[in-house]
Amino acid sequence: MKVAVVGAGIVGATAAHALLDEGHDVLVVDREGPAAGPSGGNAGWIAYTDILPIASPKILRQVPRFLVDPLGPLAIRPGYLLPLLPWLARFVAAARPAAYERSITAIAALQALALPAWTRLAGQLGCEALIHRRGGLYVYDDPAAFARADRLAARQRELGITVERLGAPDLRRMEPGLSQSVVGAFLHPDIAHVSDPRQLTTAVFEAALARGAHFLRRQVTNVAVGGGLRLACDGADAISVDAVVLAAGAWSKPLAASLGDRIPLDTERGYNVSFPGVTGLVGRPIAFEGHGFVATPLDTGFRVGGAVEFGGLSAPPNHARTRAIHAKARRFLPALPDFEVGSVWMGFRPSIPDSLPVIGRARTSPKIVYAFGHGHYGLTQSAATARLVADLLADRQSPIDLAPYRPDRF
Template identity: 65%
Template structure:
């Protein structure tokens, strides 16, 4: 069949490959080009060991404290608050114990597919050199939080995830650049990170073109309800296909609405600073629990990023937040280069209140499939999502139950 993939980020490029595997003719559409959004600036973790949704009873209790700090791990721009309110209500509902447990089960099921799917795709596409399997560290400055992490480790072990709890002396041997004020860490030996998000996304995109996929720079503003979906854009632009996949990240919401699905998609604005050419400070990615940032040793240079800001798609970046991330990192890591030598970035994570993406058929046209809303896990879950989408296109039973990811779950 002829299948259009709307979105040329990491999820859309991975889906293109999965469709090419099955002999489909693939048309990739994007209003900007490949790797325009968070696919170029994310932290570069294959964070398949993360199984706890952000909407949790614990995080819900911390929200008021976070909001008191305008440069802290979570902020909401005051002018955006009324628009965000329905999303926040859904977030509170998703943090209820029963809903939280359902989200864990759904997230864990998808995460268990993630790394094997990536390793298989990297090998078939000749991209294995981009994936580095050095494990990952989540470090703690608070002893009570470190002790509580043992409970999280036990939940992860239920899903076959390896976790090693290590003390400060062993941690200093793992990563000598980390300062002594850290009280311990959770080490995930199976965590991987990538050479560079932009490099990997572009390589995956070019590999899809080499296999026969076609790219067209186009803005899709609507999709028809007919047997063969018609993708419609400005000035009379139109393409008719057999199937369509919506993988446009934070820009997917209007298309879903036109197809009958009121998905509460919003955008978490994430910030980072990268230091090109700075390598070797750490050997693996490090997340700093309770501080809202991570640090990744990309081949292209050191990257420090994180935090969550809600402000929509149009507001200008507030890089005072980026400076705050850097200052926190400098208090915990020796040898950082000067902030002024870094390259600043802000991107839009497509976020849903329960931390689960939307994967499923559109209400008004079953020949249109959704694959968006991966939040912090777009890079991690892209190839696993691609396999699920390919199964839906072929009317096969997917590898996991997709009820938790239904666009109608809200």
Template identity: 65%
Template sequence: MKITVIGAGLVGLASAHALAAEGHDVTVLDREGPAAGASQGNAGWLAHTDIDPIASPKMLRRVPRFLLDPLGPLAIRPSYLLPILPWLTRLIWASRPDNLARSVEALVSLQRLAMPAWTKLSGELGLARLIHRRGGLFVFDDADAFARAKGHFQKQRAFGVACDLLDAVEVRQMEPALSDRIVAAAFFPDAAHVTDPREVTQALFDAALERGVRFQKAAVSRIEPGSPVRIGLAGGGSRTADKVVLAAGAWSKPLAAALGDVVPLDTERGYNVSFPGVTGLLNRPVSFDGQGFVATPLDSGLRIGGAVELGGLELPPNHARTRALYAKATRYLRDLPAFDSGTLWMGFRPSIPDSLPVIGRSRATPDVLYAFGHGHYGLTQSAATADLVAALIAGRAPAIDLARFSPQRF
């Protein structure tokens, strides 16, 4: 079939590969080009070991404390408070115990597909060198917090996630750059990270062109159901396709809404500072409990980032948040370079309140499929999502139940 994929980020490009591998004629459209959004600036973790949605009672308990600090792990820009209220209401609803349990079950089902899908895709394309399998650390500066978290680690083990608990000495043997503030950690040996998210996305793009996938730089203004489907382009013009895959990340919402699918997609604005050429300080990714940031040893340099700011797509970045992340990092990591030597970035995580992406067919036509809203797990879940999309287009039963990912679940 003639298939158009809207979006040249990780999810869109992985989908293009999965469809081209089945013999389809694939064209990718993007308003900027490959790796222009969150796919270039994410933390670089293949975090398939995570099993908890963002929406959870634990997160809700922390919200009041977070919001008292405008530069803390979670902030809402004052001018965006009213627009984000419906999304926050759904977040609270998704945190109810029965809703949370269903979300965990669905999230785990998708996370279990993530690494096998990435292993298969990277192996087929000769890109296995771009994935480092050194595990990941979740570290604590509070012994009581670590003790309370042991129940959660046991829950992860029950879902098949390998997890080793380390004391302070063992942590620093593994990562000598961690300061004496760190008292314990959980080590996830099956976690992985990539050489650099931009490099991975560009490699997927280049490999797609080599296998015959075409690319057109164009912004999409509308999708019109029909046989074939018509795609209107900003500035005039259009193209047609037998099937369309909408994988435009944070910019997917209005296109889906015009097709009758009102999806509560908003953005979690993430910040980071990267230090090009600073390698060897850490061996593996480290997440810092309760601090809202992570540190990743990319091949291109050390990246420190994280936090959540709810502020939509239009407001300018507030890099005072990035400086605050760096200030925290100096308390936990030795020998960090000066902040001003780093490169700043802010990007938009396309997030759904229940922390589950939208994967499924449009209400308007089965010939338009959605693959967006992956939040913090776009890199992790991209290859698995692509396989699910390919199965739906081929008429095969997907590997997991997609009811919890349906665009119509809202």
């Protein structure tokens, strides 16, 4: 078939390869180009060990504390609360204990496919050197929180995830650059991170072009159904195709709505500061539990970022948030360079209230497949999602139950 992939981020780029493997004629359409959004600016983790949705009973208890701090781990822009209310209502529903447990099961199923899928794709493309397997650390400065995390570690082990508990002395021997404020950590020795998210996404995209995929820099404004599928694009004639994969991240919602699917997609605005050329601060990626940020030693430099801000797609960045993340990071990493020498970034994570992506067929046509809404795990889950998309278009049995990710679950 002639298949149009709408979106040139990491999900679209990996989907292009899965479709090429099936022998399809692939056209990637994107308004900017590869890695223009969060696919180029994320933290660079293949964090398949993360199994907890953001919507949880715990987060509901913490939200009031977060919201009184406009620069804290979670914030809602003034004026955006009203537009966000429908999303927040579904978020609260997803945090109920039974729904929360269902989300864990579904996240774990998809995460279990993530690293094997990336291993396969990297080997196929010859880009194994862009993926590093040095493990990842989740560090704590609160002894009580560290003790409570044993329950999560036990659950991860039940799912076959390797996790090791480290006290402060062992942790500091492993990462001497950490300050005395840390009390312990959990090590996931199999976590991977990438050389640089932009570098990897661009390499995967360019490899798809080298395999015969085509690229059109246009914004898709509509997908017409009836007598075949046609993509309407700004500044170009309509494009006739046999199938469409919608992987446009934060910009997927209006296209899905035009196809009859009302998806509760909003955007978590993520912030980071990167220090090009800075190496040696830590040896592996580190998440700072309870503080909402991570640090990653990329090949291109050192990156610190995270946090969640709801403010829509049009409000300008608030890099006071980035500065606040940097100030927190310095408490744990005393050798972190001054904020002023770093390069700041803000991007839009496509977020669904239950922390599960939308993977499934559109209401109006079985030849339109959705692959968006991965939130914090676009890089992690992209290669696995690509294989699931190919299965759907081939009417093939998928390796996991896709019902939890279906577009009409809301």
